[in-house]
Amino acid sequence: MLEARDLTKRYGDFTALHPLNLLVRPGDIYCLLGANGAGKSTTINLFLDFIEPSGGAAFINGLPVHERGAETKQFLAYIPENLMLYPDLTGLENLDFFCGLAGKSYPKAELLRLLREAGLREEFAQRRVSAYSKGMRQKVGIALAVAKEAKVLLLDEPTSGLDPQASNEFSALLLRLQAQGVATLMATHDLFRAKDTGTHIGIMKQGHLLESFRATDVSYEDLEALYLQHMHA
């Protein structure tokens, strides 16, 4: 479970995130929509404890992120817009290394199974990542989330730049994790993906969360109209 209580971030006089209140329950996929600079990535970074909040607090599974950062990271998996892995290592070695950092250890066969289930063929799993496409790297990220048995998934523009097939595969994997009760917070520009995959949608602009509603409450056309209305306001 993810929760933000009056979560705020200021850089001097500039407020990147105005007090944000948000709750993402197990099985929810909360999609944050908004233009660049809306505060989506700032929100994700605050949940990752990569930046210090100026006010309020972020919680993961009830634990305050800033005070107990290392513990909260046991529960989360993070996939950024462009998931970068160590190019000199294979996909399998990368997965093994990041699992190790998370305190998890799996035999090689299990790691290969995880990668296979994430959609990465074994022949690629044993190749160096320098030869991987973005979609293949994202699959390693998903395998890592599964390996970590993450309860929370933080995604920052994960489908940006993916071809439609890779995006669809990614969405399918998200839905699988959702079925396992993973709470997902995804920052995205992709209205279609948000409507199609998300359970909840929030629209952000200039650090404010302007709207928050269930994805099933709006049609795609209504969502697009609402989004454009806020963006042009």
Place this chain on the structure above:
Amino acid sequence: MLKRIIHKEWRAALRNRQVLFFGLVVAALLLAASAVGYVSYAGQRAQMAQAQAARRAEWVGQGEKHPHIATHFGTFVFKPKNGLSFFDYGLDAYTGTSVYLEAHYQHEFMFRPAQDYSALIRFGELSGALVLQVLLPLLIIFLCFGAFTQERESGTLRLALSQGVSRRQLAWGKVLAYYGVVLALLVPTLAVALGGAFWLAGLPWTADLATRLALLALSYAGYFFGFVCLCVLVSAWASSSRNALLALLTIWITFSIVVPKTAAALGDNLYTLPSMQAYHQAIDRDVDLGLPGDTTKAGRRARLVRAYLRRYHADSVQQLPLNMEWMASQAGEDYLDRVQTLHRDSLRLVLERQNRLSTYASFLAPYLAVRNLSMALTGTDLSTSLDFQRQASAYRLGFMRQLHHDAAWHSTYGQFYEYHPGAALWASIRDFSYQLPAVESTLRQYRPELLALLLWVVVLPLALHRSTRRFPLT
């Protein structure tokens, strides 16, 4: 966790062709420098042994001869090459390793290869020590400059930190991994170089040698550890890999070139050595006119004669039981030695003052600390050279005294040229054998360098530990 990070960094380093290539070049240079050093060491050692044996045979077999002629026939003494000097040539090439000893003169040291060097020697001879002191830090820089900057630029740092590992754990994992890479490269290479040299030279394994070797290894190990910490620290805070590399190369140039050269130039300008001509003229003047408060050569001789006449209750030198001319000759040698010791001490003082700047500069540039310690432990430093000079001078004086006293008691006044001793006397004069000072006494003179190195080994890891609690992710 640390084990995972170390393992991953090792794997990445082994797959990095540039690091591998540079590492192999450094290892090859180290082996080549050690091989060249060994050939030079073995050659000099053989030449010295041969020359010393030949000279001794000439001395003993010179036949019956007037002792004064024998004192001018003189002898050569050699500073034996230390077993570790093949690794660090130190100042041997400049200070010389042998000297001709005869009556009345203190000759300059010979066998100074630096006299034959071209201007290229300004960049330093390629020795194992030079490779470790100057080139290996460069390898460390190339290995570590991107430790964090590359991860930050590629985005892997954020992914790693999102797994729950702390920045500090990552930093220490990297330090230990890179240090392991350095040791993995060095230990076998040095084992081959040192083991090969000791085996080929048939050097006896003594406690002193083992202590020197252990201290040498510790000094270099500390020096490299500090360097790895510095590189990781700079990489953690640099805004880009390019800036990290530039900053580290600037530090390397400052440590290896700017500070040492500045300290040496400053020392030369602040504390000027007299010219060789002025040095010898001052000695000749003090011998002829006497040291301050003392009388002239003729006055001292008259005083000596009066003292002997008093001691033996004699009225003339003819009544003395010994030949006064020989005692006067020895008194001249004693006085010369006193004057030379005084002048040598003031020269040593100037050299020590010059060196003191480089010693204090070692707090700014640890290269100087490890360089000075390395020379001290391999017996190729200035203090060992000065010690050899002292022992050679003392031997010269004892050598003269034994000949003069023998002649004084075996001849009478007025028969200066008639006494001709033979092989028994020549053989009774022991051959010179230089004793390298004990390692403890050598190190006592290098306390500032030891402290500088200790600070380097303690302060940098502490700084790394403190500053990696939180450093920028972007």
